[in-house]
Amino acid sequence: MASRTFSEEDLSCPVCCDIFNNPVLLDCTHSICESCLQKVWRTNRARQCPVCRKRNSRDKYPLNLVLKNLCETFQQEIGQRERYCGLHISEFKLFCKDDNQLACLMCQDTRLHKNHNFSPINVAALKLKEELKIKLQPLQKKLDTLKLKDPMMELPNI
Numbered sequence: 001m002a003s004r005t006f007s008e009e010d011l012s013c014p015v016c017c018d019i020f021n022n023p024v025l026l027d028c029t030h031s032i033c034e035s036c037l038q039k040v041w042r043t044n045r046a047r048q049c050p051v052c053r054k055r056n057s058r059d060k061y062p063l064n065l066v067l068k069n070l071c072e073t074f075q076q077e078i079g080q081r082e083r084y085c086g087l088h089i090s091e092f093k094l095f096c097k098d099d100n101q102l103a104c105l106m107c108q109d110t111r112l113h114k115n116h117n118f119s120p121i122n123v124a125a126l127k128l129k130e131e132l133k134i135k136l137q138p139l140q141k142k143l144d145t146l147k148l149k150d151p152m153m154e155l156p157n158i
């Protein structure tokens with residue numbers, strides 16, 4: 001797994017406590033989401049930094065592009081991580097049919113999944129897609145008939 005030199009906390013806005021969304025860099029070098037800054041300053045006429053209370057004089061502050069990039073990378077990494085088993089730090093390769101959940105090769109051997117039926121993840125994904133297709137068929141038909149009717153209904157009244 002890729003190593004990180006920063007923590008989630010470093011990437012959290014002090015106001016909304018979420019990962020920064022378009023962070024701007026203040027005079028005091030603190031960063032805060034652009035939208036949070038607007039919110040804070042609407043009620044704080046002295047334009048104080050929410051972290052250190054230092055006053056800021058400018059109306060607009062530049063985006064902290066480095067931080068913005070870091071946050072985006074971090075969020076991508078979180079997306080990646082969901083493909084890994086949290087227990088065994090191993091990639092999900094199987095799908096437990098009994099529990100309806102993803103499992104890694106090591107999960108398969110644990111007591112939690114004793115005598116459970118597994119299928120390779122690709123097959124499982126394919127099957128789910130097929131099931132979805134079947135479920136969607138009536139809707140698709142409905143849509144088709146609507147499409148056939150639609151041009152008639154949309155004819156302008158002359």
Ligand SMILES: [Zn+2]
Pocket residue numbers: 013014015016017018020021032033036
């Ligand atoms: Zn924020």
Ligand SMILES: [Zn+2]
Pocket residue numbers: 026028029030049050051052053054
């Ligand atoms: Zn500050």
Ligand SMILES: [Zn+2]
Pocket residue numbers: 085086087088089090103104105106107108
């Ligand atoms: Zn596992």
Ligand SMILES: [Zn+2]
Pocket residue numbers: 096097098099112113114116
């Ligand atoms: Zn299971």
